Amino acid sequence: MNRSLHGRLPGTLAEPAPVRGPPAREAAVQRRTVRRAGEATPGADFASVPLSRRLEIGDPADAVVGLQGGDAMPAEKKAAPKAADCAEKLTWVPVSPVPTDIRADTALEFAAGVDAVLGAGGHTHVSVTIKPTVEGGRMKQVGLTLESSIIRPRWAGGRPSESEKQLIKRVEAFIKAHEERHRDLSRSVMQQAVCDALGKPVAEAEKILKHATCELEPAAQEQLDAAEGQLQWVKDASGAVVDFKAVGATHDYHVAGCDPFAAPPQDESGDAGKDGED
Numbered sequence: 647m648n649r650s651l652h653g654r655l656p657g658t659l660a661e662p663a664p665v666r667g668p669p670a671r672e673a674a675v676q677r678r679t680v681r682r683a684g685e686a687t688p689g690a691d692f693a694s695v696p697l698s699r700r701l702e703i704g705d706p707a708d709a710v711v712g713l714q715g716g717d718a719m720p721a722e723k724k725a726a727p728k729a730a731d732c733a734e735k736l737t738w739v740p741v742s743p744v745p746t747d748i749r750a751d752t753a754l755e756f757a758a759g760v761d762a763v764l765g766a767g768g769h770t771h772v773s774v775t776i777k778p779t780v781e782g783g784r785m786k787q788v789g790l791t792l793e794s795s796i797i798r799p800r801w802a803g804g805r806p807s808e809s810e811k812q813l814i815k816r817v818e819a820f821i822k823a824h825e826e827r828h829r830d831l832s833r834s835v836m837q838q839a840v841c842d843a844l845g846k847p848v849a850e851a852e853k854i855l856k857h858a859t860c861e862l863e864p865a866a867q868e869q870l871d872a873a874e875g876q877l878q879w880v881k882d883a884s885g886a887v888v889d890f891k892a893v894g895a896t897h898d899y900h901v902a903g904c905d906p907f908a909a910p911p912q913d914e915s916g917d918a919g920k921d922g923e924d
Contacts, residue, residue, distance in 0.1 A: 728834065731841070732840070732841035732844055733844065734787060734788060734840055734841070734844050735837070735840070736788075736790040736791065736792050736833070736836055736837050736840050737790070737791040737792065738791075738792050738793075738794070738833060739791060739792065739793040739794075740793075740794050740795075740829075741793060741794065741795040742795075742796070743795060743796070743797060745798050745799060745800035746760075746763050746764060746797070746798070746799050746800065747799075747800055747801075747802035748760055748763065748799050748800065748801060748802055749801075749802045749803055749804045750801065750804045750806070750814060751804040751805050751806045751810065752806060752810045752814075752887075753810060753813040753814050753817055753879075753887065753890070754879075754887060755804070756799070756801060756814045756817060756818075757817070759799075760799040763799070764797060764798075764799060768796065768797060768798040768799070768821045768822070768824065768825040769796070769797040769798075769825070770794065770795070770796050770797075770825045770828040770829050770832075771794070771795045771796075771797070772792065772793070772794050772795075772829070772832045773792070773793040773794075774790060774791070774792050774793075774832075774836060774859065775790070775791040775793075776788065776789060776790050776855060776906060777789035777790075777791070778851070780848055783847055783848060784845055784846060784847055784848065784851075785843055785844065785845065785846055785847075785848055785851035786845070787844075788839075788840045788843050788844055788851070788855070790836060790839075790840050790855075792832065792833055792836055794829045794832065794833070796822075796825045796826065796829060797825075798821050798822050798825055799818065799821060800818060801814050801815065801818050809888070813888070813889065813890070816890070817877065817890060820877065820890075820892065821877075824874060824892075827870055828867055828870065831863070831866045831867060831870060832863055832867075834866075835858055835862050835863045835866055836858060836859075836863065838858070839854055839855050839857075839858030839859070839862070842854045842858075843855050852907045855906065855907075856904075856905060856906055856907060859904065859906050860900070860901065860904035860905070860906075861900070864898075864899035864900045864901070865900075867897075867899045868896075868897055868898070868899055871894065871895050871896075871897045872894045872895070872896065873892075873894055874892035874893070874894070875893075875894055875895030875896075875897060876892070876893050876894065876895040877890050877891075877892060877893075878890060878891055878892070878893045
């Protein structure tokens, strides 16, 4: 499973990107034959679908008046729901790219620099590979590998006032925590799917994994962004930006035609990919 979404920080460019509406996305689904284990029945396949989530930063022109450090505090961190325990754990492969360094003297300069380099406050990319072992018509092993990568900014210094420095560091910390929540949701949803699919008849197991990949996982990510998908600036009575708060944003992370177990494409000879001994 893999999904890719690309967006901009609304309002940090001359022509602000829209705050609402589905971000552009790219999706790919691949299918490959894998070697059967032992007496595994035909049809054990490798499925892969690409994914990505992003955080928006609001237009400073839309800043709201609020109390610095009071009602402007971002939403509290909520742990991802814990998946049921079972005999098989997914294989988690976290990839940790070096954060993108941004120099800035103010929080608004930091946001503008992030937009210019990353195109959004942060990105979470997830890749899920399913390589099951099938025996006796049942999914003996799901073989799900989850690879995650978070692309985020890091303040690299500048000449801010003490209040601006603290605001920049809070923005940086919130972006990091938000993207980690996206990552943890993917891990929780897909682990639950592994437990639910394990030992089930192949058709039922594939239905469970498809539902988790194409419906449950994106819905969970959309729910998170509905609560804290945008960083909104807060200004004082003079109009100066002094803080921020997390507000909801509407995103559509569902991929049209999503099916990790779709039939393989036809090759040049007109024959579809065939299961067989490697």
